[in-house]
Amino acid sequence: xxxxxxxxxxxxxxxxxxxxRPRLFRVALAWCGDAMLADDLVQEAMALGLQKVHQLRDPxxxxxxxxxxxxxxxxxxxxxxxxxxxxxxxxxxxxxxPDAEFGQLQTITRVRNAVAGLPTEQRRVLALxxxxxxxxxxxxxxxxxxxxTVMSRLHRGxxxxxxxxxxxxNAIPGRVATLKRVx
Numbered sequence: 001x002x003x004x005x006x007x008x009x010x011x012x013x014x015x016x017x018x019x020x021r022p023r024l025f026r027v028a029l030a031w032c033g034d035a036m037l038a039d040d041l042v043q044e045a046m047a048l049g050l051q052k053v054h055q056l057r058d059p060x061x062x063x064x065x066x067x068x069x070x071x072x073x074x075x076x077x078x079x080x081x082x083x084x085x086x087x088x089x090x091x092x093x094x095x096x097x098p099d100a101e102f103g104q105l106q107t108i109t110r111v112r113n114a115v116a117g118l119p120t121e122q123r124r125v126l127a128l129x130x131x132x133x134x135x136x137x138x139x140x141x142x143x144x145x146x147x148x149t150v151m152s153r154l155h156r157g158x159x160x161x162x163x164x165x166x167x168x169x170n171a172i173p174g175r176v177a178t179l180k181r182v183x
Contacts (some may be wrong), residue, residue, distance in 0.1 A: 013059060017049045020066050023132060027067065030127035031074055033116045041077065045070040067128065067142040078120070114164035123159030129154055 004006045024045060028038035048069050056065055116124060129150075136154075140147040 013053050013056065013062060014050060016062055017046055017053070020063060021046060023063070024066060025072050025129055026129050028070060028074070030075075030115065030131055031120070032122055033112065037077070041070060041073050044051065044073045048073070064134075064138050064142055067132075067134075067138075070145075070153065071124070071142055071144075071173055074124075110165065110168050114161055114168065117164055118157055122153050125150055125153040126157040127159070129157075 021042060022103070024042045025038055028041045028045075029035060032041065043065060049066050052069075056062060115126070118126065118171055124143060125139060128134045128142065129136065136147050136150045139150045143150070
């Protein structure tokens with residue numbers, strides 16, 4: 001009976017790992033700014049998660065465990081390669097977009113460029129807290145840093161991001177800066 005319970009639990013955990021792919025991808029994309037690299041990082045993190053699922057001590061913390069694996073994959077990539085910080089000028093679409101979508105795409109592009117301009121450590125914390133909604137303690141555990149460091153990086157990252165977005169908004173002629181605080 002014990003063996004059957006463990007097999008059922010492992011199968012359920014595999015499904016949960018597969019379901020976490022979109023969240024992992026969002027975080028990886030925010031960290032690296034390159035969709036192909038983010039996909040590779042997520043693929044590697046999920047493969048490691050599936051291989052090592054038996055090492056998961058607390059099934060309740062599966063998502064934090066997967067983010068930790070993703071973080072380790074990202075650090076390994078940075079150790080082996082110099083990160084490519086440039087984003088393509090426009091990744092929107094090949095054809096013309098309606099005005100509303102165009103304005104939204106411009107905003108998304110400005111935010112992505114501003115986030116890409118942040119230091120890597122600030123970008124990682126910002127993505128986990130603001131994009132994924134994780135608590136400071138969880139982020140500290142995932143990134144293996146003190147909670148005070150999480151808070152200071154988040155503060156500096158948000159402050160820098162706001163300054164970059166204000167500069168970009170003021171650079172558009174005839175445009176009034178309308179930034180809203182999300183959190």
